[in-house]
Amino acid sequence: MRDTAIQVVNFSHFYGQQQSLKNLNLVIYRREILGIIGPARSGKSTFLTCLNRLNDLVPGSRVSGNILIDGQDIYQPEVEVAALRRQLGMVFATPVPLPMSIYDNVVFGPKLQGQTNRGELDRLVEDCLEKAGLWAEVKDRLKISALKLSGGQQQRLCLARVLALKPEYILLDEPTSGLDPISTMKIEDTLRLLKKDYTIILVTNNTKQAARVADRTAFFLMGELVEVNETGIIFTRPSDKRTENYIEGRFG
Amino acid sequence: MKKHFRLKPRAEQKVIQILLYMMTSVAILVLIFILAVILKNGLPQLSLEFLTTNPAHMGREGGIFSTIVTTIYLTFIALLVATPLGVGTAIYLTEYTSERVVTRIIRFGAECLAGIPSIIFGLFGFILFVNKLKFGWSILSGGLTLAFMVLPTIIRTSEEAIKSVPAAYRLASYSLGSTRWQTVTKVVLPSAAPGIATGVVLSIGRSIGETAAVIFTAGSALHLPSSIFSSGRTMSVHFYILAREGISMPKAYGTAAVLVIAILMINIITYYLMGKYISRTSPE
Numbered sequence: 001m002r003d004t005a006i007q008v009v010n011f012s013h014f015y016g017q018q019q020s021l022k023n024l025n026l027v028i029y030r031r032e033i034l035g036i037i038g039p040a041r042s043g044k045s046t047f048l049t050c051l052n053r054l055n056d057l058v059p060g061s062r063v064s065g066n067i068l069i070d071g072q073d074i075y076q077p078e079v080e081v082a083a084l085r086r087q088l089g090m091v092f093a094t095p096v097p098l099p100m101s102i103y104d105n106v107v108f109g110p111k112l113q114g115q116t117n118r119g120e121l122d123r124l125v126e127d128c129l130e131k132a133g134l135w136a137e138v139k140d141r142l143k144i145s146a147l148k149l150s151g152g153q154q155q156r157l158c159l160a161r162v163l164a165l166k167p168e169y170i171l172l173d174e175p176t177s178g179l180d181p182i183s184t185m186k187i188e189d190t191l192r193l194l195k196k197d198y199t200i201i202l203v204t205n206n207t208k209q210a211a212r213v214a215d216r217t218a219f220f221l222m223g224e225l226v227e228v229n230e231t232g233i234i235f236t237r238p239s240d241k242r243t244e245n246y247i248e249g250r251f252g
Numbered sequence: 253m254k255k256h257f258r259l260k261p262r263a264e265q266k267v268i269q270i271l272l273y274m275m276t277s278v279a280i281l282v283l284i285f286i287l288a289v290i291l292k293n294g295l296p297q298l299s300l301e302f303l304t305t306n307p308a309h310m311g312r313e314g315g316i317f318s319t320i321v322t323t324i325y326l327t328f329i330a331l332l333v334a335t336p337l338g339v340g341t342a343i344y345l346t347e348y349t350s351e352r353v354v355t356r357i358i359r360f361g362a363e364c365l366a367g368i369p370s371i372i373f374g375l376f377g378f379i380l381f382v383n384k385l386k387f388g389w390s391i392l393s394g395g396l397t398l399a400f401m402v403l404p405t406i407i408r409t410s411e412e413a414i415k416s417v418p419a420a421y422r423l424a425s426y427s428l429g430s431t432r433w434q435t436v437t438k439v440v441l442p443s444a445a446p447g448i449a450t451g452v453v454l455s456i457g458r459s460i461g462e463t464a465a466v467i468f469t470a471g472s473a474l475h476l477p478s479s480i481f482s483s484g485r486t487m488s489v490h491f492y493i494l495a496r497e498g499i500s501m502p503k504a505y506g507t508a509a510v511l512v513i514a515i516l517m518i519n520i521i522t523y524y525l526m527g528k529y530i531s532r533t534s535p536e
Contacts, residue, residue, distance in 0.1 A: 054427055059350060086429035096424040099443055109428040112438070158424075165429060 003030040005169070005199045006051070011065035013043075013050055015058065020046045022223045023065070033191060033200040035214025035231065037207050039246065042220040044203040045093075048171045051201070052088040053081050070168070086113075089162030093174040095154035097146035102129075102138055105146045105157055109165040124164055132160035133190045152183025159190065170194065172202045176209065188213050207247055211235050219243045287512065294509025297502050303510070307474050311490060312500050316507050318476040322391065322484030325477060326470060327459040329395025330402060335452055337399070338406025339441075345407075346414045347436055359411075366404035373401045374468035382469055389483040394470025401465055402455035409454065413447020414440055446526045453522045457515050463488040487511050 006028035013021035021043045028034050036044045049055040050063060053074065066073050074084055086109065097105055106125045107115075115121065125142065129135040134156040138149070146157055155175060162170060172191075176184040191200060191213050204210050210217045211231060218228035219238070227240050238244045259267065301315055308314035341358070349355050377397030387393040417440050425435040441448075463486075471483030472493060485493070487507050494504035 052427065054423065057423070057426060082429045082431055085427055090427040092420070092424070092427075094420065096418075096420045098421060098424060098439055108425075108438070109430075112428070112430050112434055161428065 005030040007068040009066045011067055013046055014062045016060040020223050024225050026225055026228060030199050031195060032215040033195055033202055033213055035210030035217040036203045036220060037210050037217060038220035043223040044220050045173050048173050048203055051171060052085045052090055086165045087167050088169040088171055089165050089167035090171040091158050091162055091175045093177050095151055095158050097154045097157055099147060101143045102146045102157060103142040105161050106164050108161060128160040128163040131163055132156045133186050134160060152179050155179060155187060168199060170198050170200045174203055174205050177205055290508045290512055293505035297506030298509060302506055306476060310499055311494050311503055316487060316490060318474060319485050319487045319490040322477055323460055323486040325391045326394045326398060326486055327456055330398035330459045331452060331455060333396060333399035334403045334406050334455060338403050339410045339448060341407045342410035342414055343436055346411055362404045362407045370401060370462055371464035373397055374465040377465060377469035389471030390481045391470060391477050391484055392480040394466045397465050397469045398459045398462060402458055405455050406451045409451025410448045413444035417443040446530055449522060449526055453518060456518055460515060461488055463492050
């Protein structure tokens with residue numbers, strides 16, 4: 001029996017009157033990469049921001065149903081949202097380095113937590129940049145502005161910054177949509193390595209990317225979860241006609 | 253026949269360009285003219301002695317040391333009060349409330365405050381600080397009055413600066429587990445700092461140059477102020493009295509030259525520092 005990490009039960013999300021997620025039921029296992037594919041406006045990104053409650057910041061955002069993470073219903077009032085977000089680190093579609101040095105970007109989260117020991121922070125920076133596959137490229141210029149890095153480097157920095165939070169989960173929202181193929185490959189290699197320590201949820205517009213890295217793949221359409229299964233099965237013999245159409249590029 | 257007199261599009265462009273160029277030149281020429289008159293008459297008066305000795309015989313003799321000190325005190329108090337108030341208001345309006353009727357009323361109020369003539373601020377300061385609160389004609393009364401006068405500028409420029417911080421920075425900050433206040437202090441304010449600084453510098457300039465609001469509230473005593481409750485005379489008030497009462501035009505021009513040079517220097521230094529700051533936090 002595989003270890004359940006996240007359980008989504010009858011979950012719906014609304015922006016004002018508009019329903020963006022419709023009655024989702026989904027289980028995410030520990031230490032897997034779950035790929036989420038689907039056309040634009042299918043609710044993939046919304047689903048990610050429901051998991052770390054970043055959606056709370058959008059006016060008119062409303063949910064029903066439950067999301068249980070490690071058994072805890074994250075929409076209960078006693079949940080501390082900042083702590084939740086540290087548990088579910090997120091990488092956005094466009095790299096968003098904060099306007100500070102590479103070093104300060106990585107230690108941003110830990111410093112908020114009150115971590116100040118210089119030696120520990122130094123080790124953490126090296127460790128996280130190493131894991132994100134960026135250390136060799138930047139180790140001699142950690143003090144330069146993160147905005148001076150290339151797009152691909154910035155995205156790996158964002159990943160390192162997430163790792164510094166010591167999260168259990170990593171949420172990736174089309175992390176390679178703006179990157180060249182080589183940068184994309186580096187990120188995908190990194191994700192395969194990270195899988196042994198983290199549970200990864202990868203939203204992607206690129207179905208081939210899901211085929212390459214995801215253990216299981218979910219197909220979203222118009223706010224509905226059409227089906228979820230082992231990636232191999234989804235891509236060879238999906239049970240729903242709509243999945244097949246999407247994968248074969250007949251729409252979306 | 254009529255058609256014959258129309259300019260060709262290219263010639264028309266040229267005429268418009270020259271016209272606009274002349275309009276722009278007028279603005280610059282006025283500035284150069286003012287600077288030239290003041291510096292021509294004022295610079296010969298300047299010396300180390302002029303800057304470091306107190307006025308004597310009502311300002312007919314001596315320098316302007318006490319008025320420089322008073323000006324600095326007043327400006328310092330004004331900024332000390334107005335900057336936190338203004339930046340705080342701007343943070344509240346942009347980060348802590350969504351756009352609705354109340355925020356619009358606050359913003360409209362601030363705009364109106366900006367349009368009030370400074371002499372009215374002087375009168376208000378006189379009634380509230382000098383009389384009601386019994387601070388008397390003092391550095392404190394003058395500084396607080398100036399603070400309210402420059403408050404709208406600081407609110408407005410800070411608000412614009414904070415709004416121009418990309419929303420993605422906030423989202424990234426929240427996603428890394430920061431609270432609203434942490435996001436404001438660690439991400440939003442540092443990014444908005446150059447814009448906020450612009451507002452503060454504008455306010456310093458206005459405070460230094462202000463006469464009407466100060467003469468009613470800080471008074472015009474010529475001695476060196478000994479505490480925030482002493483009365484004092486700022487450079488601009490000193491200039492006004494010297495010129496108005498015909499005490500000494502050379503000394504008046506000397507004072508004006510110091511005023512103008514001080515404001516120019518503050519602007520130049522700030523733009524230099526801001527340039528350095530921006531280059532440190534942005535690509536290229």
